[in-house]
Amino acid sequence: MLDLRQFAVLDAIARTGSLAAAARDLHYGQPTIxxxxxxxEQHLGTELVTRSATGAALTPAGELFLDHAxxxxxxxxxxxxxxxxxxDFGGTVLRIGTFESxxxxxxxxxxxxxGAGHTVQVELxxxxxxxxxxxxxxxxxxxxxxxxxxxxxxxxxxxxxQRTLEREPFRIMLGAEHPLAGNEVIDLADLADADWIxxxxxxxxxERALLAAAGAAGFVPNTLLHSEDYSLVHAFVAANVGVxxxxxxxxxxxxxxxxxxxxxxxxxxxxxxxxxxxxxxxxAGVLAHLEDLLIGAAGVE
Amino acid sequence: MLDLRQFAVLDAIARTGSLAAAARDLHYGQPTIxxxxxxxEQHLGTELVTRSATGAALTPAGELFLDHAxxxxxxxxxxxxxxxxxxDFGGTVLRIGTFESxxxxxxxxxxxxxGAGHTVQVELxxxxxxxxxxxxxxxxxxxxxxxxxxxxxxxxxxxxxQRTLEREPFRIMLGAEHPLAGNEVIDLADLADADWIxxxxxxxxxERALLAAAGAAGFVPNTLLHSEDYSLVHAFVAANVGVxxxxxxxxxxxxxxxxxxxxxxxxxxxxxxxxxxxxxxxxAGVLAHLEDLLIGAAGVE
DNA sequence: GCTCATTACGGTACCCGTAAGAATG
DNA sequence: CATTCTTACGGGTACCGTAATGAGC
Numbered sequence: 001m002l003d004l005r006q007f008a009v010l011d012a013i014a015r016t017g018s019l020a021a022a023a024r025d026l027h028y029g030q031p032t033i034x035x036x037x038x039x040x041e042q043h044l045g046t047e048l049v050t051r052s053a054t055g056a057a058l059t060p061a062g063e064l065f066l067d068h069a070x071x072x073x074x075x076x077x078x079x080x081x082x083x084x085x086x087x088d089f090g091g092t093v094l095r096i097g098t099f100e101s102x103x104x105x106x107x108x109x110x111x112x113x114x115g116a117g118h119t120v121q122v123e124l125x126x127x128x129x130x131x132x133x134x135x136x137x138x139x140x141x142x143x144x145x146x147x148x149x150x151x152x153x154x155x156x157x158x159x160x161x162q163r164t165l166e167r168e169p170f171r172i173m174l175g176a177e178h179p180l181a182g183n184e185v186i187d188l189a190d191l192a193d194a195d196w197i198x199x200x201x202x203x204x205x206x207e208r209a210l211l212a213a214a215g216a217a218g219f220v221p222n223t224l225l226h227s228e229d230y231s232l233v234h235a236f237v238a239a240n241v242g243v244x245x246x247x248x249x250x251x252x253x254x255x256x257x258x259x260x261x262x263x264x265x266x267x268x269x270x271x272x273x274x275x276x277x278x279x280x281x282x283x284a285g286v287l288a289h290l291e292d293l294l295i296g297a298a299g300v301e
Numbered sequence: 302m303l304d305l306r307q308f309a310v311l312d313a314i315a316r317t318g319s320l321a322a323a324a325r326d327l328h329y330g331q332p333t334i335x336x337x338x339x340x341x342e343q344h345l346g347t348e349l350v351t352r353s354a355t356g357a358a359l360t361p362a363g364e365l366f367l368d369h370a371x372x373x374x375x376x377x378x379x380x381x382x383x384x385x386x387x388x389d390f391g392g393t394v395l396r397i398g399t400f401e402s403x404x405x406x407x408x409x410x411x412x413x414x415x416g417a418g419h420t421v422q423v424e425l426x427x428x429x430x431x432x433x434x435x436x437x438x439x440x441x442x443x444x445x446x447x448x449x450x451x452x453x454x455x456x457x458x459x460x461x462x463q464r465t466l467e468r469e470p471f472r473i474m475l476g477a478e479h480p481l482a483g484n485e486v487i488d489l490a491d492l493a494d495a496d497w498i499x500x501x502x503x504x505x506x507x508e509r510a511l512l513a514a515a516g517a518a519g520f521v522p523n524t525l526l527h528s529e530d531y532s533l534v535h536a537f538v539a540a541n542v543g544v545x546x547x548x549x550x551x552x553x554x555x556x557x558x559x560x561x562x563x564x565x566x567x568x569x570x571x572x573x574x575x576x577x578x579x580x581x582x583x584x585a586g587v588l589a590h591l592e593d594l595l596i597g598a599a600g601v602e
Numbered sequence: 603g604c605t606c607a608t609t610a611c612g613g614t615a616c617c618c619g620t621a622a623g624a625a626t627g
Numbered sequence: 628c629a630t631t632c633t634t635a636c637g638g639g640t641a642c643c644g645t646a647a648t649g650a651g652c
Contacts, residue, residue, distance in 0.1 A: 001305065001306065002305055002377060002381075003304075003305070004302065004303055004304070004305065005302065005642090018605090018606070018607090019606080019607065020605075020606060020607080028643075028644090029643065029644050029645075030606085030607075030608090031607090031608075031609080031610095031643080031644075031645090032642075032643055032644075033607095034607065034608060034609090035641095035642080035643080036642090038608095039641095044381065044384050044385070044388075045385065045388055046384060046387070046388040051606085051607060051608090052606080052607090052650095052651080053605075053606050053607075053650060053651035053652065054605085054606075054651075054652070055605095055606075056606090056607085060387065061384050061387050061388060064380070064383055064384060064387060064581060064583070065380050065384050067581060067582055068376055068377065068379060068380030068383070068581070069377070069380060071376050071579060072373040072374075072376045072377050072380075073373075075369055075372050075373045075376065076303060076369065076370070076373050078369060079365070079366050079369030079370060079373075080303075080345065082365055082366075082369070083345050083347060083362050083365060083366050084345070084346065086347070086361065086362050086365060087345075087346060087347040087362065158578060158579055158580055158585045159578070159579050161462075161578070277459060277460070277462070277578035277579060278372060278459055278460050278578060278579065279459055280365060280368060280369070281368055282365070284459045306617090319630090319631070319632090320631080320632065321630075321631065321632080329618075329619090330618065330619050330620075331631090331632075331633095332618080332619075332620085332621095332632090332633075332634080332635095333617075333618055333619075334632095335632065335633065335634090336617080336618080337617090339633095352631080352632060352633090353625095353626075353631075353632085354625060354626035354627070354630070354631045354632075355626075355627075355630085355631070356630095356631075357631090357632085
């Protein structure tokens with residue numbers, strides 16, 4: 001009989017690199033790890049881990065099995081969570097991840113429409129794309145709105161179903177008084193000496209787009225400050241202290257700023273709806289409905 | 302600690318409708334069932350089964366948990382199977398389900414192309430759509446080619462990823478000597494008294510299409526014989542003993558038969574590629590490649 | 603000699619069956 | 628009273644830790 005403890009043991013071995021370290025990690029004795037691993041190998045009839053004096057490593061069979069076992073384990077974790085929600089709240093909770101601007105622009109109307117037909121409790125979780133992605137994979141979120149650079153292949157996990165909602169090219173945001181603000185199209189090279197307001201994370205789509213475009217134009221952008229706060233960014237740009245990379249829909253027209261394309265390719269920000277491929281039966285319908293509403297709201301091509 | 306036996310117990314209760322029957326089904330004593338169920342309920346902190354003197358029924362929480370538990374269990378069954386294959390065969394086996402005509406028309410060239418780039422062992426399984434679907438859901442198949450009536454929603458399980466490859470309208474196949482064979486378009490009403498060669502299974506797409514169209518035209522088709530054997534069907538139709546419903550690509554031109562559309566709508570047979578949404582990491586790439594090749598081979602719109 | 607893994611041994615806990623009790627129809 | 632589920636009790640298994648042995652850097 002297969003045992004969930006055996007999965008935890010194999011997982012710990014894979015993570016830590018040795019049986020002894022796995023034992024410490026799980027607060028077990030070393031022999032217990034050896035015992036469970038042996039039992040699992042005996043059940044499957046093949047070696048899962050190659051032992052040595054320096055540590056242990058998984059065989060291909062071990063990797064294969066662990067991958068399935070992890071999937072089963074996360075599924076069970078989701079089961080426990082959802083049962084607890086049903087017990088404590090009395091209904092199904094749909095957890096939707098989102099990034100800041102989409103949460104404000106797309107979701108309010110869509111959730112209002114969604115609420116009409118269904119009786120699920122919606123819980124919104126805000127976060128950056130990579131964090132949301134991780135939560136999707138471990139079952140903390142049922143679906144999410146996230147963005148990335150068009151052409152990114154980071155979201156390719158088979159356990160996730162995805163759909164592109166919007167594609168929006170990046171722009172350069174300048175103060176209205178900026179010397180280049182009059183130009184309809186800007187040459188990035190003219191901004192080689194400009195001070196940039198940039199994201200704090202190098203993993204941000206806008207950061208990667210800026211570095212790629214600036215690199216192609218032959219310069220490394222000077223940094224004025226790092227910030228994720230849109231009102232701050234707008235204020236600095238309006239004051240003509242710095243420039244920034246942004247998408248059109250994120251421009252706040254109350255500030256004295258303009259957004260301009262460049263002769264160079266700045267890349268495209270893609271907004272996607274990503275959902276678990278294996279939802280609960282009660283949520284499958286709501287998820288499909290939500291996806292339809294979002295597609296309608298985004299006016300996808 | 303969650304236990305796989307508990308899942309088997311809950312599953313048996315759901316299937317049989319009582320703890321006692323579940324005990325018989327699992328070859329356990331009745332108290333053992335009670336014990337495991339109690340342990341699971343205690344772990345989850347909620348009632349999963351309502352007991353009575355007449356039997357037992359699952360609560361909503363029980364249904365919810367069972368659904369997840371079944372998914373996890375099938376995933377583990379797939380894991381065991383694949384590890385055994387890796388052990389006995391030495392590599393990954395990709396099991397593809399298919400129905401007869403697609404197996405002959407689409408797959409040979411596609412599999413030849415597929416073999417070039419990958420090193421997986423391909424295993425073909427032939428069967429009718431519903432059987433293939435069932436095998437997909439329990440993990441016996443990794444993907445399948447199957448057909449159904451356009452508009453069917455039977456294949457909507459979230460655990461399956463699907464893609465339509467072809468749409469082909471149904472035709473009436475007549476002997477070349479048939480009085481109506483000269484008409485470009487046939488009125489079904491003229492065939493109200495004809496003898497039909499039909500499928501053995503009422504679940505077949507062609508059967509459902511025929512019954513719907515005949516019903517709309519105001520008659521119930523007479524049956525000459527039931528058969529799935531295409532050469533037999535062709536021979537009888539060529540001999541002008543009966544007529545049959547068929548799609549264009551399945552017509553064997555070596556027989557003296559013609560295929561004609563009708564003024565009534567006969568429906569459309571849809572060929573689909575369906576794959577598990579959660580493949581092994583080693584198979585995800587091959588599956589995607591296979592899907593691309595099939596789309597190319599089918600010349601999908 | 604340190605860390606690594608395996609083997610041996612004993613205590614405890616849990617699993618499972620038998621037997622008896624309570625409730626429903 | 629037949630069937631259902633629950634509780635109680637006892638035997639056996641298997642889990643887990645401590646201790647001791649062997650292997651490699």
